[in-house]
Amino acid sequence: MKIIHSIIELRSEIKKFKLLEKKIGFVPTMGALHEGHLSLARTAAKNQDVCVVSIFVNPTQFGKGEDYEKYPRTLELDAELLATIETETQKPLLVFAPTVSEMYPNDRYSLTISMPDLTNRFCGISRPGHFEGVALVVSKLFHIVEPDVAYFGQKDYQQTLVIKRLVSVLNFPIEIQVLPTLREPDGLAMSSRNAYLTAEERKIATVLFQVLSNIQANIQKGERSVSQLIQTAKQTITQFPQIQLDYLDVVNGDTLEPL
Numbered sequence: 001m002k003i004i005h006s007i008i009e010l011r012s013e014i015k016k017f018k019l020l021e022k023k024i025g026f027v028p029t030m031g032a033l034h035e036g037h038l039s040l041a042r043t044a045a046k047n048q049d050v051c052v053v054s055i056f057v058n059p060t061q062f063g064k065g066e067d068y069e070k071y072p073r074t075l076e077l078d079a080e081l082l083a084t085i086e087t088e089t090q091k092p093l094l095v096f097a098p099t100v101s102e103m104y105p106n107d108r109y110s111l112t113i114s115m116p117d118l119t120n121r122f123c124g125i126s127r128p129g130h131f132e133g134v135a136l137v138v139s140k141l142f143h144i145v146e147p148d149v150a151y152f153g154q155k156d157y158q159q160t161l162v163i164k165r166l167v168s169v170l171n172f173p174i175e176i177q178v179l180p181t182l183r184e185p186d187g188l189a190m191s192s193r194n195a196y197l198t199a200e201e202r203k204i205a206t207v208l209f210q211v212l213s214n215i216q217a218n219i220q221k222g223e224r225s226v227s228q229l230i231q232t233a234k235q236t237i238t239q240f241p242q243i244q245l246d247y248l249d250v251v252n253g254d255t256l257e258p259l
């Protein structure tokens, strides 16, 4: 497994595979890898000839006062985990771990990709500028890696819509695959940021999954009133003053428009 820090070197490695008509699967990440990330890498490696995993804590997608500085950076451990995928799948795996100056030499904020109908809601409100940063870095990574298929997690659902729009409008010749959310045994979605939780917060965090599962069960039982579904869910959440809710809604899965 190769760990590559420079764009030129990565391009030249990928070119060798492309000349052999190998299919490239790509998994962009910010590192601090867990089984959720690894499931994407495993699928990419199994279904394509070569797997490229990028590990880059992208400054442009963090807002002021967010956790950019304290975001966990564990490249050595991440590389060990990815090496196990390479062994398991017997497919070549390249890790791309650029520095900030490699990705943003001097033009960091000079291009904004904006799709307000998708991003002026939910995470886009709690994290202004976040999706613009994601769209920028993913565009750059797509141009650098030129994958055939790129893999994203359903956990970041709004992000998957942003990526699909990006690929469609900018004509990237890349197939986007969205894979299911991997969860801890008690239902909490795996996330690098779970490491921030205290033992008490970690216990309470499972309420989010319980609430989502209840909404699903109530829909399956025939409940059709969105306001009723949300009211019931919010009643559960308000029992936990430690939870500060950013948003909870039942919306159109393609447009995020309210139902």
Ligand code: AMP
Pocket (backbone or CB within 6 Å): 028, 029, 030, 031, 035, 036, 037, 039, 040, 151, 152, 153, 154, 155, 156, 179, 180, 181, 182, 183, 189, 190, 191, 192
């Ligand atoms: P991140 O490192 O948080 O930027 O995530 C990199 C990719 O892994 C994104 O496509 C995420 O949606 C995906 N991902 C993160 N957590 C999970 C999870 N628990 N299950 C599946 N995919 C995930």
